Amino acid sequence: MRGMNLVFVLLLVGAAIVGAVRGDVKAVGQGAFEGASQGVTLAIGLIGVMALWLGLMRIAEKAGLVEKLARAARPVFRPLFPAIPDGHPAISAMLLNIAANMMGLGNAATPFGIKAMEELEKLNPTPGTATNAQVLFLAINTASLQLVPTTVIALRASAQSSDPAGILLPTLIATVCALTVAILAAKLLERVWK
Amino acid sequence: MEVRHAFEIASSWILIVLLVGIPLYGWVKGVKVYEAFVEGAKEGFNVAVRIIPFLVAILASVGAFRGAGAMDALAKVLAPITGPLGLPAEVLPMALVRPLSGSGALGLLGNIFATPGLGPDSYAGRLGSVLQGSTETTFYVLSVYCGSVGIVRYRHALAAGLLADFTGLTASVTIARMLWA
Numbered sequence: 001m002r003g004m005n006l007v008f009v010l011l012l013v014g015a016a017i018v019g020a021v022r023g024d025v026k027a028v029g030q031g032a033f034e035g036a037s038q039g040v041t042l043a044i045g046l047i048g049v050m051a052l053w054l055g056l057m058r059i060a061e062k063a064g065l066v067e068k069l070a071r072a073a074r075p076v077f078r079p080l081f082p083a084i085p086d087g088h089p090a091i092s093a094m095l096l097n098i099a100a101n102m103m104g105l106g107n108a109a110t111p112f113g114i115k116a117m118e119e120l121e122k123l124n125p126t127p128g129t130a131t132n133a134q135v136l137f138l139a140i141n142t143a144s145l146q147l148v149p150t151t152v153i154a155l156r157a158s159a160q161s162s163d164p165a166g167i168l169l170p171t172l173i174a175t176v177c178a179l180t181v182a183i184l185a186a187k188l189l190e191r192v193w194k
Numbered sequence: 195m196e197v198r199h200a201f202e203i204a205s206s207w208i209l210i211v212l213l214v215g216i217p218l219y220g221w222v223k224g225v226k227v228y229e230a231f232v233e234g235a236k237e238g239f240n241v242a243v244r245i246i247p248f249l250v251a252i253l254a255s256v257g258a259f260r261g262a263g264a265m266d267a268l269a270k271v272l273a274p275i276t277g278p279l280g281l282p283a284e285v286l287p288m289a290l291v292r293p294l295s296g297s298g299a300l301g302l303l304g305n306i307f308a309t310p311g312l313g314p315d316s317y318a319g320r321l322g323s324v325l326q327g328s329t330e331t332t333f334y335v336l337s338v339y340c341g342s343v344g345i346v347r348y349r350h351a352l353a354a355g356l357l358a359d360f361t362g363l364t365a366s367v368t369i370a371r372m373l374w375a
Binding site for chain 2: 003004007008011012014015016017018019022024027028029030031032033034035036038039040042043044046047048049050051052053054055056057058059060061062063064065103104105108110111113114117118120121127128129130134135137138139141142143144146147148149150151152155156159160161162163164166167170171173174175177178179180181182185186189190192193194
C-alpha cells in the first residue's frame, strides 16, 4: 500500500507546512477532527441501507436469483474477469452495483459493491492484497457511471440555468472516456504491479 | 428537465421492483423470506463498523489538508498553468477536491453557480457541471470498498482510479472548450 501510505503522509505533512506558513495551525487540527467524525457519521449512516440491501441479497441468493443473474451476465463479464468461475455470486453483485450506479441509485450501489468485494475476497489467495478482479471492479467504480447526473442538473435548475440538462451529453462522453481509461489502466497495470 | 424527470421516475420504479420483486420471487420459490432477510441484514452493521477506520484515515487527513488552506494554496500555484489550458482559476479548486470529497466538490460547484458574473451557464459553470458528473470520489470509493474486506494493499487501484479522474477532467475541459469557450 505504498500508494495510500504516501497519500496519507503527503496530506498530513502538507497540511502542517501550509498551516504553519499561513500562521493558522489551529485550523489543521480542527480540520482533522471534523474529518474524523465525518467518517464515522458516513459509516453509521450506511448501516440502514446496508442492512436492507444485504437482507434482500440473501433472499435473492436463497431463491437462486443471484446465480441466474450471474449466468446471464456471463458473456459481458467473462472477458473482463476471466478468474471468476461461472455463476459465481461476485458477478451478480458487480452487475447489480454497476446497474445501480448507472441509474444513480447510490444507496443501493454501495451495498452491492461491498457485497461484490466480499464475494471477490472469497476467491483471493492473498487476503489483504487486492486481486486483479478487485482492482478492475474498483477502477470501474472510480469512473462515475451515472447515466443522468440528476444532482448536478437539479443544482443547475435551482440556480436559474437556462438549460439545466444541456450538460447531459458532454458529461456522458467524458464519463465514457474516463471509464475506458480506468479499464485499460487496470488491465495493463495488473501485469507490472504485483 | 424532461429528461431528469423521466429518469427519476424510472429509477424509482426500478427500486420498487427490486424491493418488492425479490421477496415475492423468493416466497414463490419456497424461501423463508423473513428469516433470510434478517440473516442477511445482520451483516449490515458489521460492514459499516469495519469501514470506519478506513474512512477516518482518509477523511481526517483530507480534513487537515483542507482546513490548513493547502487546497487553496495549491490552486493558486497551479492556476497560472491550467488557466491557458482551459481550466480557469474558478474551477481548479473543484477539480482538486473532486477525488477527495464529493460533497466538497458539489459545494464548490454551488459557489460557482452563485458567483455574480459566473453562474450555471458560464464557461466555468458548465465545465464544473460536466466535471462533477464525469469524475468520482476515488479515495472514498477505495476506502469503503477495500475497508469492507480488510484490504490494505490496493496495488494499482489508486493509480487506475486517479488516471480515470484525470481523464474525466481532461475530457471535460476538451469538450467544454469545443462547445462553450
